Amino acid sequence: MPELPEVETVRRSLEPHLRGHVISACEIRPPGFNHKAPPELLRAALGKKILAVRRRGKYLILDLSDEKNLIMHLGMSGRLSLGEDGAHARFILRAGPASVVFQDPRRFGRVGCALPPLGPEPLSGEFTVEHLRRTLSRSRASVKSILMDQSVVAGIGNIYATEALYLAKIRPNRPGRRVSREECARLHAAIRRTLTLAVKSGGSTLEDESFLDPRGRPGGFQKFVNVYGRKIGRACGHDLRATPKPLAGRTSLYCPLCQK
Numbered sequence: 001m002p003e004l005p006e007v008e009t010v011r012r013s014l015e016p017h018l019r020g021h022v023i024s025a026c027e028i029r030p031p032g033f034n035h036k037a038p039p040e041l042l043r044a045a046l047g048k049k050i051l052a053v054r055r056r057g058k059y060l061i062l063d064l065s066d067e068k069n070l071i072m073h074l075g076m077s078g079r080l081s082l083g084e085d086g087a088h089a090r091f092i093l094r095a096g097p098a099s100v101v102f103q104d105p106r107r108f109g110r111v112g113c114a115l116p117p118l119g120p121e122p123l124s125g126e127f128t129v130e131h132l133r134r135t136l137s138r139s140r141a142s143v144k145s146i147l148m149d150q151s152v153v154a155g156i157g158n159i160y161a162t163e164a165l166y167l168a169k170i171r172p173n174r175p176g177r178r179v180s181r182e183e184c185a186r187l188h189a190a191i192r193r194t195l196t197l198a199v200k201s202g203g204s205t206l207e208d209e210s211f212l213d214p215r216g217r218p219g220g221f222q223k224f225v226n227v228y229g230r231k232i233g234r235a236c237g238h239d240l241r242a243t244p245k246p247l248a249g250r251t252s253l254y255c256p257l258c259q260k
């Protein structure tokens with residue numbers, strides 16, 4: 001699933017093409033997509049100017065000139081591409097000279113949805129060690145599923161939670177309240193370091209993921225991945241293992257020697 005770095009990559013790529021332009025087409029391609037986008041919302045977007053292209057967590061937000069916005073979520077494998085139509089096109093947006101197509105073979109993507117309650121942006125000043133520590137200390141849930149809870153911190157999914165926990169040397173299935181103060185500070189730093197590098201790299205394009213930016217280019221963070229989708233830890237060379245139970249519904253790899 002596209003996480004913060006992938007959605008930010010999409011945002012940066014689309015912004016110069018969309019910002020300041022008036023929407024001339026905004027249409028859903030039926031069937032079976034976007035129950036949450038009422039036709040009147042799409043009709044209302046026609047003729048409005050796109051004032052900003054923002055991201056919040058894994059959501060892409062177009063701020064429109066009528067003070068409303070159009071929110072999109074890429075779901076599991078949705079892709080926004082510039083100027084190319086295709087068999088899986090579910091949504092088309094035209095603004096100025098740009099044409100953006102939302103392709104979504106698995107149909108988990110959404111257009112015109114509302115923003116759910118989201119925790120702080122992990123790369124902002126609002127995401128503090130104290131916030132992370134307070135949240136972890138109150139929970140018996142696994143530290144990995146807490147990191148993937150969008151109401152705790154926005155934008156982290158399986159890939160970046162896995163990588164940050166490896167850097168912080170914490171096992172993904174450790175209960176949140178058993179993470180020490182020192183480990184919490186390490187985890188906070190690891191989250192920022194991982195996401196910063198991933199944004200800089202244009203996101204991750206892994207074997208089981210189909211992420212491409214709107215111009216069809218793959219990301220580069222896969223070169224730096226230590227654990228996710230691997231058998232051996234890239235940095236440590238140890239054999240990796242999966243937790244006995246999936247966490248937040250996902251297989252969770254870790255290094256049994258480096259992560260306690």
Ligand SMILES: [Zn+2]
Nearest residue numbers: 236238255258
């Ligand atoms: Zn190791």
